[in-house]
Amino acid sequence: MITRDQIGSTLTNAFPHFVPDPDHADLPYLVLGDFSRFLLTIHESQNQEQIDRAVQLIEQLHTDGDSYVREAVTIGLLEGIQNTWEHAGTARKDFAEHLLPESKHWWDSLNRFWQREIPYVGADIKPTPNNAQHHKSDRAGESEA
Secondary structure, eight states, X not given: OBOGGGHHHHHXXXXXXXXXXXXXXXXXXXXXXXXXXXXXXXXXXXXHHHHHHHHHHHHHHHHHBOHHHHHHIIIIIIHHHHHHHHHTTOOTHHHHTTOOHHHHHHHHHHHHHHTTSSSSTTTTSOOOTTTHHHHHHHHHHXXXX
């Protein structure tokens, strides 16, 4: 199980050239935002091998992460990729087409949420053993809002 404290080291172990802002060391969502910008540079360099490795890592974080990690990867990283790439004038679909199943579900759910088709991210995802806790935490956030 990958935990909150392991997010940064998991990213830097997989991508030694990724160096998050040192001021973000204790702030996983900001580290994930840094990683979303790093992924844009990989895409711009047309390094498909590293993009493939990144989507495998994102899938691993979704399937092997604790509830905090899964939520952070969805909101901090996937949404960060969507925003970063869009602001850079890069088609988000260029990244989305490579996502693996669990990550793709959450990517699509983010899109449906922002299109106001669902009340919260994950509302459209059937709970599975891998995402059940993630799904419950999203619903809890909706009821508190």
